[in-house]
Amino acid sequence: MSGPQMERREFLKFSLAAGGGLLIGFSLPEADMLATAQAQSATVFMPNAFVRIGTDDRVTVIVNHSEMGQGVYTALPMLLAEELDADWNKVGFESAPVDPKYNHPVFGMQITGGSSSVWSAFEQFRKAGAAARAMLIAAAAQQWNANPATLRTDSGAVLDGTNRKLTYGQLAEAAAKMTPPTEVALKDPKTFKLIGKPVKRLDTSEKVNGKAVFGIDVKMPGMLAAVVARPPIFGATMKSFDDSRARSMPGVRKIVAVPSGVAVIADSFWQAKMARESLHIDWDDSAMHTFSTSQMMQQFREQAKSPGTRVRREGDPDTAFSQAAKKIEAVYEFPYLPHAMMEPLNCAVDLRADSCEIWTGTQFQTVDRANAAKIAGLPPEKVQIHTTYLGGGFGRRANPQSDFVVEAVHVAKAVGAPVKVVWTREDDMQGGWYRPAFLHAIAGGIDSSGNAVSWRSRLVGQSIFAGTMFESLMKGKEYDPASVEGVDDLPYAIPNLAVESHKADVKVPVQWWRSVGHSHTGFATECFIDELATLAQKDPYQFRRALLPKHPRHLAVLDLAAQKAGWGKPLSKGRGRGIAVHFAFESYNAQVAEVSVEDGKIRVHRIVSAVDCGHYVNPGIIAAQLEGGAIFGASAALFQELTFENGRLQQTNFHTFPMMRMNECPEIETHIVESNEKSGGIGEPGVPCTAPAIANAIFAATGKRIRKLPIRMTEAV
């Protein structure tokens, strides 16, 4: 298994250097047997792997990214339909099978992550649509004995100068006999009809009548249900188990040890779950039975007192700090966080002697297929993954070890029948692969005129990449780029700057969580810059502006958010405004939060979020992602943490791990900067600014600084 082919930043440099005119030579993967087999009977024209056109005029776009709420089943079809000049009312979508032809063009595998779906598909899907269009035109030209150059297309049909018209359905059969073009002309963006418009999502209907099929809804003939009793403490191993009572419970088919625990397989989920409660398992939990997060944080604090691995160093931060007119030191703490998708993990497997069919909501098809194949004892080509809708992903369903898929294949192997493994909410929350806990120790100083002159960030936390196939991304670096992203590129013009990283040696499984490193670096940097502004007795918005002379895109979102939020205008008594700006996943976001605190209870009244995500595809979806990102960020800021005592996780379900609810939800206003820059991400960039904007607003309202998440006024300083 190789890692991503190119790092994101290298890719951007490369693609910027490569530039691009309108006429681009390219090769698109062809349709193959697999995709054709999935095709409906009306289909006759499948010019490439991404589109099928039926004689019924239906255009089906095959989407190689997973739909987990972020809108790819709409945004990617829009890209293709734009260049195809399709009739949008006839456009549908389908999830791609696992096949190298559906690999992410930059990451080199089939994956949904890194807020990369739209930018990675931006040209690929347009070219696929343009190629299909060229073949349809060629077919019409042949029928009319006309010069293709004199023909035009509109709304799913080819037309000539006399308004003769053939629909794409009418042309489908003939178009299938045309030679695919080797190069295509792409539209001038000024002529876009779909791209840039708030087109309604294509997947809404089946999400409001219960028909959308998520992994947990998959049914197949003879399918059994399974739950797995997993270790109560990370790293624990099973010594023995007693299933004498469970075995005789209704519906139970088999109880068997699998590498991840003890699987209980029954006719139905509920029977399996009830039987699991009757198991007696003796675990050896000596590996981590004394682990506690409060002790771990104490250790992190100690570690942060010594210099870490150098990530970035400019000027002479130590001397500048010691000579600063005023200085401040702050320690910021962040807890472990689970993804807590509404749909708990699950995976259905039909394992046969020479095939393995998997139905699940995954973000990681290529990796899952490779890992599943090893367990199934089959070559990867014999393993197929049917990607269902994902009831939320947020990174959890892109697991480097394919934990929930591999386990289900083990269970299928043990039971010898089609089986669906379902995780309970408790299983899901206690199952690991969390956003790592982190500590940032920051020291900074200003000169006598109030200019920021020094900044030193020291980070302590677990590496996400270490020990995974993605370790190659660390490429000889002594630190994990996913730990320091968002502070390694601190945009503020501070002449003496140091960023240092300490690795933490903790065995809690960690993973990417919506916005990854930015989920903590955004908070630490944007709260500390606010603290420096206060030290300099300057307005926090203006203080940031002055430090961003070389970052016009940061400035533009900062100005837009401040202006729309009415920065500087009087607020009612007890309310405060806070601001934050951050760059992540190739997009710029700024947020202003309006907050009040009464009897220690925090109320977020309003959030204004402004984004520059480059050339955008669907402003409606972007607004939704900014709204959702702010709520995701606010939930983490206000409520959420995972803590361990004696090795045991203290949170199990939504009563101990709260989510923001309707009555707590602020008014959220979103604004998009018009831009012709290359497309950036949108799923994650809207998260990092929310927590610091809220914390800075609390300072404005109360004079108290928040340095630990989730926010507790009793711990404010």
Next chain:
Amino acid sequence: MVSFSVNKRRVNLDVDPSTPLLWALRENLGLTGTKYGCGIAQCGACTVHLNGEAIRSCVAPVSRAAGKEVTTIEGLSSDLSHPLQRAWIAEDVPQCGYCQSGQLMSAALLLREKPQPTDEDIDEAMTGNICRCGTYPRIRKAIHRAAGMMAKGEAR
């Protein structure tokens, strides 16, 4: 044997009466539109109507439904014509969509009891339904929109 009606259809289920209604609907009746989210009545994903009351089907034993009428998301309308479904589509409410069946069933009860709900009414009725994607602002708008449609007589 437990007998009740689901979406106006009579059913007789040979199932342990202590089985939660949620799993009877999903596994015995194949009505998978109703979702499992927490199993402890904390998230609302499993909300259905039992004799017109909104209940959390994950903690209601199927025996509680005996002789009663259950309405699930599949029974809200057969053709997306319910004002809430139309409003949900108009406001592009769902993201991942997993919690939306429960959101809609809670909202349907709210509108029946309060055809012109205030924001406070919406808070009260909808606070038991969690959405991890953060669609709350759009749910609020869609409920107001549906109420408007019903007031103008655009309801079914």
